[in-house]
Amino acid sequence: MQAAISVSGVTKVYGAGAASIRVLDQVDFSARAGEVVFLMGPSGSGKTTLLSIMGCILRATSGSVKIRGQEVAQLPERELPRVRLAHIGFIFQGFNLFPALNVRENVALALDLKRIRGRQADQQAMELLERVGLAHKAKELPANLSGGQKQRVAIARALAGDPEIVLADEPTAALDGASGRAVLELLRELAHERGRAVVIVTHDSRALTYADRIVHIEDGKIEPAASLAVAV
Amino acid sequence: MPSLALKNLLHDKVRLTVTLVGIVFSVVLTAVQLGLFFGFVRATSDLIDHSQADLWITSHGVTHIETAVPFPEQKLYQVLATPGVTAVEKHIVGFGQWKTPRGGEEGILLVGFNLENPLGGPWNLVAGKVEDLKEPDAVMVDELYREKLGVTHLGQTVEIRGRRARVVGFTRGIRTFTTSPAVFTSFKNAQGYAGLREDQTFYLLVKAAPGVSPVALKQAIASRVSDVDVYTRAEFSRKQSFYWMFGTGAGVTVLIAAALGLLVGIVVVAQTIYASTMDHIREYGTLKAMGASNGYLYRVIIKQAAISGLIGYVIGMSMSLFVSRASMQGTTAIILPPLIIAALLVLTLLMCIGASLVSINKVTRLDPAMVFRG
Ligand SMILES: Nc1ncnc2c1ncn2[C@@H]1O[C@H](COP(=O)(O)OP(=O)(O)OP(=O)(O)O)[C@@H](O)[C@H]1O
Ligand SMILES: [Mg+2]
Numbered sequence: 001m002q003a004a005i006s007v008s009g010v011t012k013v014y015g016a017g018a019a020s021i022r023v024l025d026q027v028d029f030s031a032r033a034g035e036v037v038f039l040m041g042p043s044g045s046g047k048t049t050l051l052s053i054m055g056c057i058l059r060a061t062s063g064s065v066k067i068r069g070q071e072v073a074q075l076p077e078r079e080l081p082r083v084r085l086a087h088i089g090f091i092f093q094g095f096n097l098f099p100a101l102n103v104r105e106n107v108a109l110a111l112d113l114k115r116i117r118g119r120q121a122d123q124q125a126m127e128l129l130e131r132v133g134l135a136h137k138a139k140e141l142p143a144n145l146s147g148g149q150k151q152r153v154a155i156a157r158a159l160a161g162d163p164e165i166v167l168a169d170e171p172t173a174a175l176d177g178a179s180g181r182a183v184l185e186l187l188r189e190l191a192h193e194r195g196r197a198v199v200i201v202t203h204d205s206r207a208l209t210y211a212d213r214i215v216h217i218e219d220g221k222i223e224p225a226a227s228l229a230v231a232v
Numbered sequence: 233m234p235s236l237a238l239k240n241l242l243h244d245k246v247r248l249t250v251t252l253v254g255i256v257f258s259v260v261l262t263a264v265q266l267g268l269f270f271g272f273v274r275a276t277s278d279l280i281d282h283s284q285a286d287l288w289i290t291s292h293g294v295t296h297i298e299t300a301v302p303f304p305e306q307k308l309y310q311v312l313a314t315p316g317v318t319a320v321e322k323h324i325v326g327f328g329q330w331k332t333p334r335g336g337e338e339g340i341l342l343v344g345f346n347l348e349n350p351l352g353g354p355w356n357l358v359a360g361k362v363e364d365l366k367e368p369d370a371v372m373v374d375e376l377y378r379e380k381l382g383v384t385h386l387g388q389t390v391e392i393r394g395r396r397a398r399v400v401g402f403t404r405g406i407r408t409f410t411t412s413p414a415v416f417t418s419f420k421n422a423q424g425y426a427g428l429r430e431d432q433t434f435y436l437l438v439k440a441a442p443g444v445s446p447v448a449l450k451q452a453i454a455s456r457v458s459d460v461d462v463y464t465r466a467e468f469s470r471k472q473s474f475y476w477m478f479g480t481g482a483g484v485t486v487l488i489a490a491a492l493g494l495l496v497g498i499v500v501v502a503q504t505i506y507a508s509t510m511d512h513i514r515e516y517g518t519l520k521a522m523g524a525s526n527g528y529l530y531r532v533i534i535k536q537a538a539i540s541g542l543i544g545y546v547i548g549m550s551m552s553l554f555v556s557r558a559s560m561q562g563t564t565a566i567i568l569p570p571l572i573i574a575a576l577l578v579l580t581l582l583m584c585i586g587a588s589l590v591s592i593n594k595v596t597r598l599d600p601a602m603v604f605r606g
Contacts (some may be wrong), residue, residue, distance in 0.1 A: 010558050048604045057600040059520050085523025092603055096518040098236065100243030109236060113524050 004197035005054055005165050006030035010063030012049050014218075023049045025220045027063070036188050036210060039201045041217035047201045048169055050217065054199065055088050055167045056080045068164065075209055085113060089158030091168035091187075096151040097142040103129065103153050104138040110160035111185040128156040132186060147177025155186055166190060168200045172207060184210040193209060237535035240512060247511075248540070251504040255544025256551065258497025259580055259594030263552035265490035266568035266576075269483055271559070274567055275409040277469040279325060279343065282406075283352040285437035286446040288468040292459050297325050298341060298410060298467075300434035303460065308436055310457045316444035317453075321346040322420040322433035327412060331391040339412040340392070342380070344422020346444040348543040351437040354416040360401020367419050372401040376563050377413035392425040407563055409476050436460075446580055494583060502587035507536055509591035513598065520600035529595045533588050540583030545577055 014025040023046045028167040031037045039047050052058035053065060056072055065073040067087050088219030097106050107123065107125040111117070116124060120169070129135045132152040134145075142150055149169060158166055168187065182199075188210050199209075208214065216223040237442065241248050274281075278290065279297065289311065291303040311320045324344030329337055345352040347365055354362070354372050362371055371392070373381055381537045382390070389398045392415070408416050446464045454462045463471065477483025508515070516529055552568060559566040 052601045052604055055521070057603070081520070081523045081525050083523075084521065088523075090521055090603070094514075094519075096514060096603060098240040098515050098518075099237075101236065105239070107520075110522060113519070113528065114521055 002032075003030035003066070005062070005073045005199075006066050007042045007050070007054060008066075010050070010053060010060045010065065012046070012053065012058075018157065024060070024218050027217070027220070027222055029054075029215060029222065031165070031199050032227045033197050034191055034195045035212040036191045036198045038211040038214040038216055039199060039217060040203070041049055041223075045189060045217045046220040047217055051116075051167050051199065051201055054165075055090060056083045056125070064191045070140050081203070085161075087163050087165055089160075089163040090148065091151070091154050091158050091171045093170035093173045095142070095147075095174075097153060097157075099148055099175055102139050102141055103145070106142065106153055107157045107160055110157045114161040117163065124160070126157075128159055129153070131159070146179065147175045148167060148182055150185065151175060151179070151183050155183065155190075159190070162195045164196060166196050166198045168198070170201055170203065172202065172204050177206065180204065180207065235535070236488045236515075236572075238539060240508070240532075241536055241539060244508065244511070245307040247504055247508055250584050251310055251501060251540045252544050252547065253502060253510075255497055255541060255580065255584065256259040256501025256548040258493050258500065258549025258575065258583070259545055260551050260555070261493030261496065262490045263549060263568060263572075264555055265486045265493060266572055267552065267556050267559075267568045269477070269486045269490070269562070270567040270569060270572065271407075271484060271565035272409055272479050272486070273473045273477060273535075274565065275407040275542045276473045277527055278389070278406060278408075279352070279414065280465060280469040280472055280482065282355050283323075284439075285321075285323075285351045285438060285465055285467060286440040287438035287450055288463045288465060289436040289438065289453065289457070289460050291436075292461055294461065295471075295479070296589045297472050298327060298412075298518050300324075302428055302432040304429050305433045307457055307460060308433070309485070311438060311453055314449070314456055317438055318439050319349055319351070319438045320420050321351045321438040322347055322564055323352045323437045324419060324426055324428065324433065325352075325435055326330055326422075326426045326428075328415070328425050330381060330397075330415065332389055333388060334382050334523050335383065338381055339410075339417045341408050341410065342392070342422050342425050343414050343416045344419040344426070345416070345437075348574050349439075350369045351439060352435075353401045354401075354406065354414075355552075356404045356406065359401050360403045364400040365416065365421075367398065367400065368421065369396045369398050370400040370402060370417065371397045371421070373399060373587050374406045374413055375402045376407065376561075378402070378564075381413060393427060393576055395424055396423075397425070405560070405565075407565055409482075411563070433553055449572075450562060489538075494579065497580070497583050498587050501537065501540065501584050502590055505533070505584075505588045506542075506594070507592050508536070509594055513594075514603070517598055517600055517602045520598060521603045526596055533595065534585055537582055537584040537588035541581045544584075545580040549573060549576065 007029045010027045013020050013022050041047050051058045072083055104125045106130050108121045111121040132155050186200050190196045291301040308320050326342050328340045328342040330340045383399050397484050408414050440446050450462045556566040
């Protein structure tokens with residue numbers, strides 16, 4: 001089966017000359033539709049950098065990035081927002097909700113970017129909120145939600161417009177254990193029941209049971225031995 | 233769409249207030265200065281605009297109405313003999329000294345006109361009649377200057393250049409730019425008050441026959457009568473306003489103040505919009521990561537600026553119109569023509585949108601990868 005997203009031979013060098021640092025070195029990585037892949041590794045190993053490159057918000061120094069088989073690494077800068085919009089949902093450690101918008105509007109804003117507006121947007125936003133169990137909080141401002149609830153709103157927002165790929169950077173780092181599990185549960189359900197490719201960067205060893213596959217990265221290199229498939 | 237621009241504005245009420253205060257201040261300052269400018273323009277030329285004369289004839293080289301040079305009155309007959317002229321009247325406008333009943337001295341602008349054919353006479357009479365000026369010492373002043381001239385009642389007597397003068401009527405709203413109030417009287421009286429020789433006049437006011445173009449008539453008179461300048465009413469009005477507004481720099485001063493008002497607005501608005509953009513920078517980064525184009529972000533920022541501008545304009549213009557209305561009770565009118573009211577709306581919006589360019593620049597350069605950083 002074709003990978004929903006795959007990178008091969010990706011190298012990322014920050015800076016130039018003597019001051020340059022190689023953060024990713026010939027990285028190969030892929031995620032298929034329907035699977036949850038954990039990307040783990042020590043701090044500074046390049047996890048966020050890799051996730052950013054997969055999400056088309058950062059360009060690799062060299063290598064290939066394919067989204068559903070389509071090469072995107074060579075696309076000009078101005079094409080990238082469109083790729084992100086069409087294929088990728090992001091989930092952030094800090095939630096990044098819009099504090100002035102209520103929960104429903106936060107989701108509707110993501111729909112608005114995809115030109116889904118008006119009544120249709122309201123309806124879809126409510127459906128997405130129902131899916132994360134927060135339809136009853138639709139009119140609340142994010143400030144009135146718990147961390148776990150905020151992250152679930154962020155998930156609903158990431159799902160607006162139905163992206164095939166969901167990329168999450170430390171989605172549970174700011175959450176307590178139970179909230180974190182609820183979030184991971186949702187993300188797993190997303191992969192298994194809705195066929196999304198879900199890539200989660202995490203430090204959280206409590207989360208391991210939610211992974212279909214774990215990829216370890218260290219010093220910008222994938223550790224082959226450790227990247228074993230977890231029994232599904 | 234949920235209006236991010238509007239919601240973000242309303243979310244931070246303190247910042248919105250600061251922004252609005254800046255815009256309102258700027259709108260009021262600019263509107264009042266422009267209003268002063270137009271008030272001044274009207275004050276400089278009101279006597280000419282209301283003269284009902286088609287042509288004004290002055291001795292050669294006169295630059296503004298207050299300082300005329302006398303010329304022989306027999307030129308009147310040369311003018312009258314010009315085909316197309318139905319009436320010519322001698323006219324006086326000139327500075328004089330007014331001794332108030334309390335003994336103080338005030339500068340005045342004497343206006344002497346022919347009572348039989350009141351070209352250049354008073355208008356907006358609120359007390360007395362033009363015929364009342366037939367008395368040998370009768371004058372009319374404007375209500376707005378009553379206090380300045382020490383006039384408490386009709387029939388009061390004062391002195392102009394040592395001669396008796398009696399107030400027989402009031403006008404309302406005839407302002408002068410020089411702060412010397414206009415004092416209307418008969419031509420004969422004015423000659424005396426101004427110390428003018430019996431056979432001299434300051435101006436000749438001409439009425440053209442129906443269907444005769446003032447411009448053509450002006451040419452005809454100019455070629456017949458020597459040592460005078462002939463202007464159409466509009467020309468003389470413009471010349472007069474231009475002299476006081478730009479010849480003396482008085483107008484330039486208020487226009488500079490108006491421009492300063494705009495500048496203050498731009499700085500304050502740019503400042504607050506930029507601060508607000510920086511506050512929300514993570515949101516802009518998030519939008520970018522989610523796939524929003526730069527254009528989408530610009531629209532949010534510009535919309536914020538435009539909404540602020542619109543609210544600020546409505547408040548500021550309401551205040552300015554109030555000030556303008558209040559000014560009609562005083563000797564300095566603040567006049568806001570409809571075109572200026574509309575132009576200020578456009579200007580305010582442009583100012584706010586211009587002020588958001590710094591923020592737009594910031595957001596353009598924003599790296600969406602920031603969203604994953606702490
Ligand atoms: N914009 C940048 N310019 C220069 N160096 C950078 C930049 N972004 C990241 N780095 C460096 O690249 C390395 C990898 O960073 P990255 O954020 O990908 O690590 P990470 O695995 O996500 O770490 P953490 O677990 O702490 O989030 C680090 O040494 C970091 O300092
Ligand atoms: Mg990281």
